[in-house]
Structure formats: C-alpha cells, structure tokens
Amino acid sequence: MGVTESDARQTLHRVFGYEAFRGEQEAVVDHVVAGGDAVVLMPTGGGKSLCYQIPSLVRSGTGIVISPLIALMQDQVDALRALGVRAGFVNSTQDLDERRSMEAQYVAGELDLLYLAPERLRLDSTLGLLSRGEISVFAIDEAHCVAQWGHDFRPDYLALSVLGERWPDVPRIALTATATAATHQEITQRLGMPDAKHFVAGFDRPNIQYRIVPKADPKKQLLSFLKEEHAGDAGIVYCLSRNSTEKTAEYLCRNGIEAVPYHAGLDAGTRARHQSRFLREEGLVVVATIAFGMGIDKPDVRFVAHLDLPKSVEGYYQETGRAGRDGAPSTAWMAYGLQDVVQQRKLIQGGEGDEAFRRRAASHLDSMLALCETVRCRRAQLLKYFGQEPATASCGNCDTCLAPPETWDGTVVSQKLLSTVVRLKRERGQKFGAGQIIDILLGRKTAKIIQFDHDQLSVFGIGEELAEAEWRGVVRQLLAQGLLAVEGEYGTLVLTEESGSVLGREREVLLRKEAPKPASRSSKGDR
Numbered sequence: 001m002g003v004t005e006s007d008a009r010q011t012l013h014r015v016f017g018y019e020a021f022r023g024e025q026e027a028v029v030d031h032v033v034a035g036g037d038a039v040v041l042m043p044t045g046g047g048k049s050l051c052y053q054i055p056s057l058v059r060s061g062t063g064i065v066i067s068p069l070i071a072l073m074q075d076q077v078d079a080l081r082a083l084g085v086r087a088g089f090v091n092s093t094q095d096l097d098e099r100r101s102m103e104a105q106y107v108a109g110e111l112d113l114l115y116l117a118p119e120r121l122r123l124d125s126t127l128g129l130l131s132r133g134e135i136s137v138f139a140i141d142e143a144h145c146v147a148q149w150g151h152d153f154r155p156d157y158l159a160l161s162v163l164g165e166r167w168p169d170v171p172r173i174a175l176t177a178t179a180t181a182a183t184h185q186e187i188t189q190r191l192g193m194p195d196a197k198h199f200v201a202g203f204d205r206p207n208i209q210y211r212i213v214p215k216a217d218p219k220k221q222l223l224s225f226l227k228e229e230h231a232g233d234a235g236i237v238y239c240l241s242r243n244s245t246e247k248t249a250e251y252l253c254r255n256g257i258e259a260v261p262y263h264a265g266l267d268a269g270t271r272a273r274h275q276s277r278f279l280r281e282e283g284l285v286v287v288a289t290i291a292f293g294m295g296i297d298k299p300d301v302r303f304v305a306h307l308d309l310p311k312s313v314e315g316y317y318q319e320t321g322r323a324g325r326d327g328a329p330s331t332a333w334m335a336y337g338l339q340d341v342v343q344q345r346k347l348i349q350g351g352e353g354d355e356a357f358r359r360r361a362a363s364h365l366d367s368m369l370a371l372c373e374t375v376r377c378r379r380a381q382l383l384k385y386f387g388q389e390p391a392t393a394s395c396g397n398c399d400t401c402l403a404p405p406e407t408w409d410g411t412v413v414s415q416k417l418l419s420t421v422v423r424l425k426r427e428r429g430q431k432f433g434a435g436q437i438i439d440i441l442l443g444r445k446t447a448k449i450i451q452f453d454h455d456q457l458s459v460f461g462i463g464e465e466l467a468e469a470e471w472r473g474v475v476r477q478l479l480a481q482g483l484l485a486v487e488g489e490y491g492t493l494v495l496t497e498e499s500g501s502v503l504g505r506e507r508e509v510l511l512r513k514e515a516p517k518p519a520s521r522s523s524k525g526d527r
C-alpha cells in the first residue's frame with residue numbers, strides 16, 4: 001500500500017475491499033484526482049469519505065482533512081489504520097508528545113491522511129507545519145459550517161479561505177450532507193472556490209415507501225405490519241432503549257418472526273454474531289438501538305421500522321435509508337405517539353449541553369414532528385428539508401399520498417384543552433401531565449381527580465365528545481404545532497406564547513383526522 005497507487009478503482013478494491021463506486025463517488029474521485037476543486041452534497045451514509053480518502057491515497061502527498069467532529073477523529077483514524085492506511089490526527093485531546101510525533105510523521109511524508117480540527121488552521125504554527133510537508137488534497141468536511149446563515153455556523157471555518165490562497169495548486173473538496181441552494185452558494189464563495197465543480201447527489205429514494213402511523217399498541221402494530229407486508233423479509237426495527245429492543249425481539253420470536261436484539265450493552269461476541277446472521281441470512285429481523293447500522297452494507301433490507309421517534313430528520317433519513325439499497329420496493333414504517341413527544345422534550349430539557357445546544361436539539365425535534373404531522377407528501381417534505389426540490393408535489397408512494405388524511409376544525413376542542421391547562425396552572429405547586437388533563441375533560445372520577453377536587457372544576461367533563469385516544473392525539477398535535485408545551489421531569493403541560501391566540505379565538509386550529517384503529521393497508525401486495 002502506498003501513495004504510488006495510481007488507479008482509483010484499484011484502491012477501492014485493494015484498500016477498502018469494495019466492488020464498485022456508489023452514485024457520484026467515481027465522478028468526484030476522478031475530478032479531484034485530476035486536480036480539480038469539488039463541492040459535494042451527499043446524504044449522510046452516502047459515502048462521502050471515499051470521495052477524499054481515495055484521492056488522498058492516489059495522489060502524491062498527504063490528504064489534509066478538516067473536520068469539526070473531534071470526538072470522531074480517533075475512530076476514523078483507527079478504522080483507516082485497520083485497512084492499512086497511514087492515518088493520523090492532530091487535535092486538542094492529544095498531549096504534546098503525541099502531537100509532536102504526528103507532526104514529525106507528516107513532515108517525513110509518512111502519512112496518507114491527516115485529520116485536523118478547523119481551529120488549528122487559525123494558528124500560524126499549523127500553517128507553517130503544513131508547508132513543511134507535501135499535501136495531496138484538502139478535504140473540508142461538514143462544509144455547511146462556513147455558512148453564516150446556516151444552522152451550524154462555526155467562525156473557525158471562515159479562516160479556511162487561506163488554504164486556497166496559500167496552496168493554489170492543491171485541489172480542495174468541500175463536503176456536506178445538508179445544504180439549501182443558498183448555503184451551497186455561500187460555501188463556494190466563502191471558501192474561495194469559484195471554479196469548483198458541484199456534485200449534488202439526489203436525496204430521493206423512490207423505492208422507499210414512507211409511512212407514519214399513530215401509536216396505539218406498538219408491538220402489535222409492528223407485528224401486523226410485518227405479517228401482512230413483510231413476512232420472511234430482512235429488516236431493522238429501531239427502538240430508543242436497550243430494554244425495549246430485547247422485549248420487542250422476544251415478542252416477535254414468540255409470534256413466529258425470527259428476530260434478534262442489538263445494542264451497545266450486549267457483549268461484543270453476541271453483537272458480532274447477530275450482525276453476521278443479519279448479513280448472511282435472508283429473513284432475519286434485527287431489533288436495535290441506533291448503535292446498529294453504521295457501516296452495515298446489506299442491499300436487500302426490505303423494511304426499516306421505528307417504534308420510537310428519531311431525534312431529527314437527519315437521523316430518520318439515515319436510518320430509513322438503510323432499506324432498499326438494491327432499488328427494490330421497501331418500506332419505512334414508524335409508529336409515533338404523544339408519549340414520544342413528551343419524552344423527547346423532557347430529554348432535551350433535562351439533558352446536558354448549553355442553551356444553544358438545547359435550542360438546536362429542540363429545533364431538530366420540531367422538524368421531525370412537522371414531518372410526522374404533515375398532511376402533505378412526506379417525501380416532498382423530506383426533500384425540501386435537505387434543500388432539494390421534489391420532482392412532484394405528491395410522490396404517490398407515501399401514506400399521505402396514498403390515502404390523503406382528512407383534517408378537521410379542532411379549534412373548539414383545543415380551547416377546551418387549553419382552558420383546562422390554564423385552570424390547573426392556578427393551583428400552586430401542583431403539576432399535571434396529559435393523563436390528568438384528559439381525565440378531567442372526560443369527567444372521570446379517578447382517585448387522583450377526587451384527591452385534588454378536580455371534579456369541582458368548571459371544565460370537568462366538558463370533553464366527552466372525544467375518546468381518550470382522540471384526546472391524546474389532540475395533545476400530541478398541539479405539542480407538535482407549538483400551541484402547547486411540556487415542562488419538567490413529569491411532563492407537565494403548559495401554555496406557550498401562541499396558546500393565547502387560540503384561547504382568544506384569534507386563530508383556528510386544523511387537526512389531522514386519525515383512524516380510530518391503526519390502518520393496515522395492503523398496497524404492496526405485488527411483492
């Protein structure tokens with residue numbers, strides 16, 4: 001293995017062990033190997049790394065990779081070393097000795113790839129170091145971070161324009177998974193790459209059918225989905241907790257579906273065994289936390305099911321994207337309910353990270369909820385999220401296109417619900433979640449209702465027109481629309497700034513009509 005390797009394809013086979021390039025990879029690699037600048041927009045999991053790793057190996061010198069994800073550098077470098085690639089990194093987690101040794105290897109021309117955090121390039125010493133070695137290519141990962149109006153701006157990225165000024169002959173490749181057209185333009189402008197060739201991979205996965213159903217009895221819903229549409233198929237079921245992956249796998253096995261759990265708490269041997277069975281066997285179901293899937297390359301995964309809400313649209317897209325790599329019809333199915341919203345909001349509020357981090361997590365969740373609650377085409381919404389224009393306004397291959405949901409005027413029921421929340425707010429010190437609010441609306445004399453005299457409230461029993469499940473749907477949709485919020489570890493319901501406009505009858509609330517029972521459709525009977 002060495003930098004004299006001259007054929008990109010050979011490197012792909014020999015070093016990485018892959019049969020063929022995927023999608024735009026080959027075009028990108030050829031362009032960069034030939035010395036051209038490139039801007040690459042490709043979904044997460046699409047295979048961006050090879051786009052700069054192979055040119056780094058094929059061209060003479062060291063490939064310099066700028067990445068803000070310091071926490072991942074060690075893993076990336078370890079994975080490359082396991083393939084025999086001479087990779088290293090320099091970042092703030094290293095002690096001085098390690099850094100010195102890495103720098104010496106670079107100067108001696110003993111590295112194929114060197115990963116750097118962007119802030120290092122602000123230091124003259126780093127620029128000085130780089131000029132003492134030979135550079136094959138600059139790769140700027142997460143390039144959308146340079147866009148000031150983007151969601152992830154990092155000031156350190158602005159300094160990267162120096163690379164083109166100081167090393168005009170070294171090709172640069174900027175990569176990102178999310179970019180609106182405007183961000184895309186900003187990348188080329190701020191990095192000073194006016195002549196870069198743009199490679200935009202399509203994000204659409206037309207063979208994947210997207211479906212999101214209201215959660216009632218999730219395990220049972222999953223079972224009938226599998227039995228009716230995917231009997232004998234291989235697939236992945238994602239759950240949030242390790243415990244529920246095990247319970248769900250057991251449940252499926254008891255009901256005649258071969259399933260194994262997969263999560264980081266299992267010992268390495270079990271994990272490896274389950275993973276290799278999944279790759280080898282035809283119809284195994286893996287019930288997993290998100291720990292499963294990184295680097296899994298199985299083309300005939302026929303479905304990906306979510307029993308819990310992913311934290312972001314990026315996560316949802318990446319996980320569902322593991323279905324149908326072979327191009328055959330596949331399903332992305334998710335059951336989603338009120339508890340998901342409450343739980344995730346609580347996780348964000350009680351979680352670590354600073355205010356900015358929490359705000360970002362909340363906005364990711366909001367986009368995910370918007371996708372769940374939309375009455376329009378899910379595919380179109382997904383594509384727009386990633387800054388791509390859908391080919392048609394409705395795709396004909398998602399649940400909302402196949403059976404457009406009806407909406408209804410939920411203004412009055414929303415007012416009833418919000419007024420109940422207002423009443424309870426006045427009771428000092430007491431905090432109540434959705435369960436108590438719904439019991440009040442339904443006029444149920446439970447022990448907890450009696451204990452707090454809630455049967456004495458004027459709103460007691462004013463909501464008998466809806467059943468409990470329907471009320472939960474209303475709460476969930478109001479949470480998703482930002483007309484209601486949850487607070488604290490018990491999931492207390494509270495009003496938002498927007499709630500007032502509903503209570504004051506200044507606005508209408510449109511709600512999505514939900515099937516009383518989870519709909520089971522057989523639209524895929526041709527498979």
Ligand code: ADP
Nearest residue numbers: 018020021022043044045046047048049050295
């Ligand atoms: P990204 O950086 O775009 O999120 P990665 O570069 O991490 O994606 O690649 C995602 C996965 O796809 C990795 O497991 C990688 O090994 C695999 N992969 C990438 N290119 C190919 C290919 N041409 N053939 C097979 N697997 C590939």
Ligand code: ZN
Nearest residue numbers: 377395398401
């Ligand atoms: Zn659609």
